Amino acid sequence: MEYDALIVRTDFGDEGAWEAVLRELHPEFRVLDRDGASTEEAWTAYRDDEDLSVVFLADRHTMTSPDRALLALNLGWEDTSTLDPTYYQDLVDHPEPRELRVMPGAVHSVHVNLQLANMDFAEFADEAATSPGGVVHPL
Numbered sequence: 001m002e003y004d005a006l007i008v009r010t011d012f013g014d015e016g017a018w019e020a021v022l023r024e025l026h027p028e029f030r031v032l033d034r035d036g037a038s039t040e041e042a043w044t045a046y047r048d049d050e051d052l053s054v055v056f057l058a059d060r061h062t063m064t065s066p067d068r069a070l071l072a073l074n075l076g077w078e079d080t081s082t083l084d085p086t087y088y089q090d091l092v093d094h095p096e097p098r099e100l101r102v103m104p105g106a107v108h109s110v111h112v113n114l115q116l117a118n119m120d121f122a123e124f125a126d127e128a129a130t131s132p133g134g135v136v137h138p139l
Contacts, residue, residue, distance in 0.1 A: 005054075006052060008031075008055055009032070009033050010035065010059045013064075020068055026105075026107065052075050054075060054110065054114050055072075055075060056102065057072075057073065067103060069104075070102050070107060072100050072136075074096060074099065074121040096120075096122055101128060102128075102135060105137075106136045109138065110136055
């Protein structure tokens with residue numbers, strides 16, 4: 001279970017799109033249904049889970065976009081807007097990204113690398129920023 005990615009399905013408008021997402025996912029994942037949950041609600045619900053560093057949302061964008069990219073939420077993200085720049089200038093200038101899009105075929109790799117601390121969320125965000133469509137693609 002430690003290496004099973006958590007997929008939170010928040011959009012139920014297109015069962016065919018959901019089935020397409022499932023076909024592309026690595027077999028080690030678990031799904032929770034939260035119809036209509038917002039990004040903020042999902043982040044708040046799972047941010048204190050010590051066994052997770054990321055949660056993936058199958059949201060409206062996932063179901064309507066041709067690439068079916070899921071929204072990855074960085075559960076270790078912290079709001080740096082209230083930090084004193086005198087002591088935390090680097091964090092204020094370069095805050096950790098809170099979210100990014102991930103192709104279903106890359107979900108397992110992103111999840112495992114974050115769980116093992118082989119990579120951090122910012123590295124995946126950098127990868128997404130330079131890839132087609134601004135999403136993390138499978139290797």
